[in-house]
Amino acid sequence: xxxxxxxxxxxxxxxxxxxxxxxxxxxxxxxxxxxxxxxxxxxxxxxxxxxxxxxxxxxxxxxxxxxxxxxxxxxxxxxxxxxxxxxxxxxxxxxxxxxxxxxxxxxxxxxxxxxxxxxxxxxxxxxxxxxxxxxxxxxxxxxxxxxxxxxxxxxxxxxxxxxxxxxxxxxxxxxxxxxxxxxxxxxxxxxxxxxxxxxxxxxxxxxxxxxxxxxxxxxxxxxxxxxxxxxxxxxxxxxxxxxxxxxxxxxxxxxxxxxxxxxxxxxxxxxxxxxxxxxxxxxxxxxxxxxxxxxxxxxxxxxxxxxxxxxxxxxxxxxxxxxxxxxxxxxxxxxxxxxxxxxxxxxxxxxxxxxxxxxxxxxxxxxxxxxxxxxxxxxxxxxxxxxxxxxxxxxxxxxxxxxxxxxxxxxxxxxxxxxxxxxxxxxxxxxxxxxxxxxxxxxxxxxxxxxxxxxxxxxxxxxxxxxxxxxxxxxxxxxxxxxxxxxxxxxxxxxxxxxxxxxxxxxxxxxx
Amino acid sequence: xxxxxxxxxxxxxxxxxxxxxxxxxxxxxxxxxxxxxxxxxxxxxxxxxxxxxxxxxxxxxxxxxxxxxxxxxxxxxxxxxxxxxxxxxxxxxxxxxxxxxxxxxxxxxxxxxxxxxxxxxxxxxxxxxxxxxxxxxxxxxxxxxxxxxxxxxxxxxxxxxxxxxxxxxxxxxxxxxxxxxxxxxxxxxxxxxxxxxxxxxxxxxxxxxxxxxxxxxxxxxxxxxxxxxxxxxxxxxxxxxxxxxxxxxxxxxxxxxxxxxxxxxxxxxxxxxxxxxxxxxxxxxxxxxxxxxxxxxxxxxxxxxxxxxxxxxxxxxxxxxxxxxxxxxxxxxx
Numbered sequence: 001x002x003x004x005x006x007x008x009x010x011x012x013x014x015x016x017x018x019x020x021x022x023x024x025x026x027x028x029x030x031x032x033x034x035x036x037x038x039x040x041x042x043x044x045x046x047x048x049x050x051x052x053x054x055x056x057x058x059x060x061x062x063x064x065x066x067x068x069x070x071x072x073x074x075x076x077x078x079x080x081x082x083x084x085x086x087x088x089x090x091x092x093x094x095x096x097x098x099x100x101x102x103x104x105x106x107x108x109x110x111x112x113x114x115x116x117x118x119x120x121x122x123x124x125x126x127x128x129x130x131x132x133x134x135x136x137x138x139x140x141x142x143x144x145x146x147x148x149x150x151x152x153x154x155x156x157x158x159x160x161x162x163x164x165x166x167x168x169x170x171x172x173x174x175x176x177x178x179x180x181x182x183x184x185x186x187x188x189x190x191x192x193x194x195x196x197x198x199x200x201x202x203x204x205x206x207x208x209x210x211x212x213x214x215x216x217x218x219x220x221x222x223x224x225x226x227x228x229x230x231x232x233x234x235x236x237x238x239x240x241x242x243x244x245x246x247x248x249x250x251x252x253x254x255x256x257x258x259x260x261x262x263x264x265x266x267x268x269x270x271x272x273x274x275x276x277x278x279x280x281x282x283x284x285x286x287x288x289x290x291x292x293x294x295x296x297x298x299x300x301x302x303x304x305x306x307x308x309x310x311x312x313x314x315x316x317x318x319x320x321x322x323x324x325x326x327x328x329x330x331x332x333x334x335x336x337x338x339x340x341x342x343x344x345x346x347x348x349x350x351x352x353x354x355x356x357x358x359x360x361x362x363x364x365x366x367x368x369x370x371x372x373x374x375x376x377x378x379x380x381x382x383x384x385x386x387x388x389x390x391x392x393x394x395x396x397x398x399x400x401x402x403x404x405x406x407x408x409x410x411x412x413x414x415x416x417x418x419x420x421x422x423x424x425x426x427x428x429x430x431x432x433x434x435x436x437x438x439x440x441x442x443x444x445x446x447x448x449x450x451x452x453x454x455x456x457x458x459x460x461x462x463x464x465x466x467x468x469x470x471x472x473x474x475x476x477x478x479x480x481x482x483x484x485x486x487x488x489x490x491x492x493x494x495x496x497x498x499x500x501x502x503x504x505x506x507x508x509x510x511x512x
Numbered sequence: 513x514x515x516x517x518x519x520x521x522x523x524x525x526x527x528x529x530x531x532x533x534x535x536x537x538x539x540x541x542x543x544x545x546x547x548x549x550x551x552x553x554x555x556x557x558x559x560x561x562x563x564x565x566x567x568x569x570x571x572x573x574x575x576x577x578x579x580x581x582x583x584x585x586x587x588x589x590x591x592x593x594x595x596x597x598x599x600x601x602x603x604x605x606x607x608x609x610x611x612x613x614x615x616x617x618x619x620x621x622x623x624x625x626x627x628x629x630x631x632x633x634x635x636x637x638x639x640x641x642x643x644x645x646x647x648x649x650x651x652x653x654x655x656x657x658x659x660x661x662x663x664x665x666x667x668x669x670x671x672x673x674x675x676x677x678x679x680x681x682x683x684x685x686x687x688x689x690x691x692x693x694x695x696x697x698x699x700x701x702x703x704x705x706x707x708x709x710x711x712x713x714x715x716x717x718x719x720x721x722x723x724x725x726x727x728x729x730x731x732x733x734x735x736x737x738x739x740x741x742x743x744x745x746x747x748x749x750x751x752x753x754x755x756x757x758x759x760x761x762x763x764x765x766x767x768x769x770x771x772x773x774x775x776x777x778x779x780x781x782x783x784x785x786x787x788x789x790x791x792x793x794x795x796x797x798x799x800x801x802x803x804x805x806x807x808x809x810x811x812x813x814x815x816x817x818x819x820x821x822x823x824x825x826x827x828x829x830x831x832x833x834x835x836x837x838x839x840x841x842x843x844x845x846x
Contacts (some may be wrong), residue, residue: 305814
């Protein structure tokens with residue numbers, strides 16, 4: 001086959017590549033454009049980079065597909081040339097006999113090449129390439145439109161109408177009572193003053209709040225501050241949690257014992273003592289169970305336990321932000337390292353000292369000294385924990401009251417998780433009695449007894465609330481109150497119920 | 513070396529065209545018009561085929577063949593076919609004669625068929641027996657008499673004429689006989705202009721003035737040259753399909769063949785198509801066969817080889833009309 005045919009082949013290949021590329025552009029670019037437009041109109045969540053990648057993939061994919069579809073063999077190209085250019089089968093004959101020679105075949109080949117060269121416009125579909133270019137231009141145009149065309153500005157949703165708010169006199173009264181309560185509480189001084197200040201500031205802000213948004217902002221701000229102070233003043237949690245996390249059995253026993261630190265009640269004291277006893281027995285677990293105890297081994301075991309417990313206490317205290325002068329820190333330090341005489345002349349030894357003591361004086365004597373130490377320090381520990389518990393309880397009470405006054409939810413202080421879920425000693429919500437927001441069930445603002453005018457006795461706060469409500473409802477029904485009084489009463493009881501539970505639907509219906 | 517050969521071949525091919533043109537110009541001295549007929553006759557002669565010329569009396573059939581005999585400077589004989597013509601009158605016969613010594617010997621006396629160019633005038637007037645005597649000589653270029661074969665010198669052509677309108681006392685050529693003719697050419701009545709020229713020319717002289725311009729050797733060389741023209745397989749397949757498509761009994765044949773054809777062409781038609789197409793290509797200045805060659809030659813090659821049925825006649829379709837339909841319905845290329 002002549003060189004001219006080879007040139008035409010190369011030209012056909014180039015045209016094929018161009019067409020394939022243009023087709024790829026014609027498909028890929030509009031796709032990118034459409035995706036970008038959809039993205040700008042926020043109809044798809046496809047990022048521009050992903051859209052571009054899809055478009056590039058289409059350009060390549062469609063290009064390759066069209067390239068393959070436009071593929072034509074030399075024979076089909078020759079047939080096409082013969083047909084389109086009226087070459088009377090010269091080219092395909094020349095191609096068919098390309099590997100043969102002979103005078104007539106050579107003449108035919110020359111003739112075919114000559115005729116092919118005489119063809120001015122070989123064409124090869126180049127005339128129709130404008131269709132491909134047009135499609136590609138449309139594609140590029142639609143791609144460009146995605147940048148030029150600005151979507152209509154999306155109308156922001158109209159702001160929700162602010163619900164007007166005006167703090168009631170009753171709410172202010174309750175807040176002022178709360179400030180007085182906190183100020184008069186046994187909570188450690190810096191914390192309670194901070195909480196009282198936060199509440200006072202809140203009162204100033206809530207007085208000028210005009211809508212619920214401003215109200216909520218003020219509540220949140222005050223609540224955050226109270227929560228912070230409460231959390232900071234409840235450092236006992238850290239110590240207990242740290243002791244628990246040491247993994248030393250005796251420290252875990254101590255953590256359990258210390259966890260009965262909440263509001264001091266008679267039964268809680270008993271349980272605390274019981275747990276402290278458990279703690280003590282943690283050191284003597286071997287003595288009575290073996291008929292012929294190995295004194296030396298017992299000594300070593302208990303010595304190890306004592307040192308571990310002492311080390312655990314030290315680590316727990318070092319890792320916490322508990323102040324140095326704090327009674328809890330002082331008494332726990334003493335439990336670890338004390339070596340002094342009591343007022344009654346007995347001597348008490350800390351755990352660390354006992355470890356040395358047991359080496360010199362034997363196991364039984366050390367056991368007795370340990371009992372004495374725990375007995376001597378337990379009241380001090382309990383007292384120290386009580387202060388910590390007062391801090392926690394006061395802070396939580398302030399948060400619950402604040403939440404109750406405005407019908408919002410109070411944040412919960414994180415409790416140490418010392419117990420497995422199957423542990424019967426689980427105190428959360430049980431051991432705490434009615435105090436705090438944890439534990440589920442009705443939540444009242446206080447565990448304080450209130451005066452019941454009907455029985456002339458101090459009763460639980462919650463038990464008398466329904467009686468008050470019935471009296472109020474009866475008075476409203478009978479028209480005993482003025483409109484102003486009605487409104488004040490409704491708001492008051494709304495606050496009361498909003499703070500702890502919803503009025504059951506059935507009783508609502510009945511009332512209505 | 514290749515260039516030298518090519519130059520020689522180019523020269524021969526150019527001579528081919530020149531010779532054809534010379535033949536045409538000489539024939540034009542005696543025959544007015546009929547360019548297509550002359551072209552096709554030349555193609556058949558170069559391709560080595562026999563030609564059946566059909567036309568009404570007086571359109572120049574015999575004159576054309578006579579002039580061709582002179583132009584080709586080939587031994588020419590004319591056989592006027594009549595019902596009483598015997599085969600031996602055509603082929604020759606053994607006769608008993610005295611030799612130099614006076615003894616009686618049998619010798620073969622060649623008939624008029626022993627020529628290079630035979631004009632079988634009004635061939636359909638001879639009996640089938642006599643017509644059949646032409647079979648062997650037309651196909652195999654030899655004559656067998658009394659078990660003795662006599663080869664006829666090449667080139668050998670039979671150009672027969674027949675009159676389509678005077679059917680009384682005629683014997684239509686059998687299919688086998690018809691198949692021996694490469695072409696059947698229809699000599700039409702001349703146009704007014706041609707007729708005027710004919711009248712004017714014959715007012716001057718009735719003599720045929722065409723001069724010999726080519727000889728037998730040259731014709732054989734031209735035939736050899738034409739045989740080397742390359743043909744792609746697609747074109748051979750097309751020629752074969754064209755012939756196959758004339759057979760209504762074949763499942764793949766086109767609708768027109770099924771509808772209008774009674775029986776189709778023989779394989780000789782495909783051979784004739786390709787052979788003649790090669791000559792036509794060279795005459796057209798090409799060195800390869802094209803579809804246009806086959807399409808153009810399909811009419812003279814096929815028209816006497818296929819028989820149309822009553823449906824075609826009823827629809828006033830001639831053989832050429834049916835061939836045209838078949839050509840249109842035959843796919844070209846892959």
